[in-house]
Amino acid sequence: MSGQFIIDHKPVPFEPGQTIMDAAMAAGIYIPHLCHNPEFHPHASCKLCTVKINGRPASACTTQAAEGAVVESETDELMDDRRILLKMLFVEGNHVCPACEKSGRCQLQAVAYYCNMLAPEFTHFYPQRDVDASHPDMVIDFNRCILCNLCVRASRDVDGKDVFAISGRGIGSHLIISSPSGRLGDSAFDAEDKAAQVCPVGAIMLKHQGYDVPIGQRLYDQEPVSVVGDVAKYVVKKHDQ
Amino acid sequence: MTNKTRVATASLAGCFGCHMSILDIDERIIQLADLVEFDRTPITDIKEVGECDVGIIEGGVCNADNVEVLKEFRRNCKILVSLGACSINGGIPAMRNQYTLKQCLEESYLHGIGVEDAQIPSDPEIPLLLNKLHPIHEVVWVDYFLPGCPPPADTIWTFLEELLSGKPIEFAYRQIRYD
Incomplete structure (x- = not known):
C-alpha cells in the first residue's frame, strides 16, 4: 500500500x-x-x-x-550540520580544487556549493597520501578520497571483483586495493568497470584525458547539484509522465 | 582625511591572481574609488598598513614575513577578508606540505634540473620559510571568506558592494567557485 x-x-x-x-x-x-x-x-x-x-x-x-x-x-540547523560535515571532509583530505581534473563536476564541491560553504575554516590536516598511477588506464589519488564506499560497492556488487575495501578505523580509515602488491595496476580493475565510474570526487580518474570540458560548461557550473545531479533524471521522468 | 572606507590589501603566498581579479572589476573601479580610500595595497605601493576598515588578504602563510604582515593587518583592520583558494586552504603552494621543507629546498636549489652553482639561499634578508604552509585563518581570526582561483571579479564586486552598503553578504550560485 x-x-x-x-x-x-x-x-x-x-x-x-x-x-x-x-x-x-x-x-x-x-x-x-x-x-x-x-x-x-x-x-x-x-x-x-x-x-x-x-x-x-x-x-x-x-x-x-x-x-x-x-x-x-x-532547516538552518540541518544545513549548519551539513556545512560542518563538508568542512571536515575538506580538511581531512587534500582537496586542491584549482589543480583537480574533477573540478566543476565533483560532487563534494557541488554539495558544498549547494550548502553555501565558503571555506573549510577548520585546521587542515594535510595528510600524507599517495597517488597510484600504476594502472594503464586509471589513476587513483588517495588525497581526494572521502571514503564514500561507492567504488567498494560497485566493484563487489556489480563487477564481482572486490577490488576495493576500506581498511582501518576512525581517522585511520583508508581505501585499500586488492592485489598482490596493493597497487591498482596489479589488480583486476578495468576502466570499463562500474567501479571506475562511480567516484563522486576526483579520487578514481580515467587517465589520458582531463580538463576536456571548458570552464562554464562543466556539470555543476551553471546549475546546482539539486537540479543537475542524480535527482535530475527523476525530475525528467516525472515530467514525462 | 576623508570619511571614506579605508581598504588595504596584500598578497602573501599567492600569485597576485586575486589582485588581478580585483582589477578585473573594470570601470567599476572608478565607482569603488569613490567609495573607498586605498591604504597599503600593491596598487598604491604603500609599504605599511595603517588603521583600516577592511583588509583583504590573498595567499597563504609560507614564511616569517607573511606572519608579520598578516598579524599587522589583523591589528589594523576592523574586518579581515580571506580572498581566494590559497588564503582559504593553502591552494597550490600548500601542495608542498606533502614534503618536508628540506626536501623542497633541496629539490629546488640543489638537485633540480638545470641548477647551477647549487646552494640553498641563506641571505638574512630573505624571510625564513615555515615548515608548512598555512591558510590565514590558522594564524589570525578571519571575518569573511571569498573562495575561487581567483574569485571572479563579479564575486569580489558583489561582496564589496554589499559590505560597504551594510547589506547581508549573499551570492548567486554562479558566483561561488573553489577553482
Missing part, C-alpha cells in the same frame, strides 16, 4: 519499501548526499542526508518512508 509523508511542508508519495531518500528523489526533491547513489545499496556513512523525522535525526538514505511522517531537511 502506497502512502504519503511530508518533507519541508511538501507532500511526498511513497511505495512500500522506499526510503525517505528514494521517495524524495522520485518526487524530484533533493536531499544533500555524497555516499548515496541510487544505483547502489545505501551506506549511510557520510551523514549529509541526515534529516529530522518527527523531530529525530536519521539518515534519509536508510530510513524507510512511513505514512504521515513529518520530515525536515532544509
